[in-house]
Amino acid sequence: MSKLRVVQWTTGKTGTAAVRGLVGHPALELVGCYAYSPEKVGRDVGELAGIAPIGVTATDDVEALLALKPDCVAYMAYRPDFDQLDRILSAGVNIVSTMYMLAGAGYGEDVRDRLAAACERGRSSLYTTGVYPGHMGMTVLAASAMCTRIDRISMLESLDMSGYANERMFRAMSIGLDPDDPAAPGMIEVNCGSFKEQIRVLAQALAIELDEVRFTAEFAAATDDVDFGFMKLEKGQISGFKGVIAGISGGRSVIECRFVWKVGDQMTPNWPVEDGYVLEIEGDPGVQVRLAPIGSAHFASAGPTAMPAINAIPHVVAAAPGIVNHGDLPFVTGRHLLNRENV
Ligand SMILES: NC(=O)c1ccc[n+]([C@@H]2O[C@H](COP(=O)([O-])OP(=O)(O)OC[C@H]3O[C@@H](n4cnc5c(N)ncnc54)[C@H](OP(=O)(O)O)[C@@H]3O)[C@@H](O)[C@H]2O)c1
Numbered sequence: 001m002s003k004l005r006v007v008q009w010t011t012g013k014t015g016t017a018a019v020r021g022l023v024g025h026p027a028l029e030l031v032g033c034y035a036y037s038p039e040k041v042g043r044d045v046g047e048l049a050g051i052a053p054i055g056v057t058a059t060d061d062v063e064a065l066l067a068l069k070p071d072c073v074a075y076m077a078y079r080p081d082f083d084q085l086d087r088i089l090s091a092g093v094n095i096v097s098t099m100y101m102l103a104g105a106g107y108g109e110d111v112r113d114r115l116a117a118a119c120e121r122g123r124s125s126l127y128t129t130g131v132y133p134g135h136m137g138m139t140v141l142a143a144s145a146m147c148t149r150i151d152r153i154s155m156l157e158s159l160d161m162s163g164y165a166n167e168r169m170f171r172a173m174s175i176g177l178d179p180d181d182p183a184a185p186g187m188i189e190v191n192c193g194s195f196k197e198q199i200r201v202l203a204q205a206l207a208i209e210l211d212e213v214r215f216t217a218e219f220a221a222a223t224d225d226v227d228f229g230f231m232k233l234e235k236g237q238i239s240g241f242k243g244v245i246a247g248i249s250g251g252r253s254v255i256e257c258r259f260v261w262k263v264g265d266q267m268t269p270n271w272p273v274e275d276g277y278v279l280e281i282e283g284d285p286g287v288q289v290r291l292a293p294i295g296s297a298h299f300a301s302a303g304p305t306a307m308p309a310i311n312a313i314p315h316v317v318a319a320a321p322g323i324v325n326h327g328d329l330p331f332v333t334g335r336h337l338l339n340r341e342n343v
Contacts, residue, residue, distance in 0.1 A: 017302035019049035089118035100194035133198030158274035165230035205327025
């Protein structure tokens with residue numbers, strides 16, 4: 001079996017986990033890597049990912065990466081570069097990404113149409129996933145097949161995120177602000193654009209017509225000064241939040257993406273966390289799926305975000321050109337992963 005050739009786009013939190021998932025993968029071969037940070041250019045990608053050198057060097061030369069004739073790019077930058085995405089897709093290279101805003105019109109209809117046109121030009125496909133939004137949506141779709149009737153779908157991510165050392169991401173989502181800061185709900189809502197896309201993708205896959213998608217949030221404040229190592233919070237600052245993104249159809253909420261994110265547990269209110277995901281379908285029959293890590297594993301780590309994208313690569317390479325979503329692909333599985341060597 002010849003392996004599919006993959007270029008990794010950046011080696012941040014998710015990208016590093018993707019590199020670990022790609023190295024030694026029985027069906028995939030890491031042939032190149034794009035570096036956003038100038039200091040990463042010229043460095044071995046294994047070293048950038050905290051593993052042994054693998055003989056692949058990171059570069060910021062997009063054309064040199066396309067000349068490697070990859071089957072797929074695993075695009076996991078902090079923010080999208082639409083010119084790069086357009087160039088990659090137009091060159092006939094498929095993309096898997098963890099930026100769920102790319103699943104639909106999260107960055108606006110112009111961007112979506114531009115990328116769809118690039119797919120058409122290059123006969124390539126763009127698929128966006130991740131853990132949540134992403135694979136949880138695919139899992140709820142799989143569970144929905146057992147139902148005779150669906151009344152309402154809800155997905156909950158409920159985590160203490162203090163193990164995810166990404167201060168920039170937390171600050172962008174209002175952590176550290178005063179709970180009464182009028183900017184706080186809007187900051188979360190902007191960053192929840194990806195959940196709005198998740199609801200639209202699920203609605204489309206289940207043939208549900210949405211009237212609108214609504215957002216609400218609540219905040220918890222730190223009860224003490226806390227130092228997490230990667231970030232400090234002062235007493236009274238936002239240290240956790242709850243959010244609900246609701247897809248409304250026929251005047252009622254029918255698909256909900258909910259989340260409880262806490263940074264530590266010294267806060268009020270100190271909501272209990274599930275340490276994972278709870279997916280529920282109300283209907284005939286009602287179905288609940290709980291996904292929780294075993295042992296010291298943490299779902300808020302980058303591996304569960306990166307791997308649904310990496311494991312989808314064979315399906316995305318085989319897919320019809322265009323922006324494809326969970327409803328368009330076969331179920332993504334951990335095919336080839338039994339007894340894989342640890343890297
Ligand atoms: N769907 C999900 O479940 C899920 C979960 C978590 C994250 N995500 C998404 O996955 C993507 C990657 O997340 P992450 O936590 O891995 O990100 P990250 O570590 O903060 O950043 C990833 C890489 O982006 C590059 N970068 C830094 N600043 C940039 C900028 N201003 N513009 C463009 N690129 C920049 C850097 O590349 P170099 O390493 O080359 O310098 C950095 O290492 C994000 O879009 C995030 O929203 C999705």
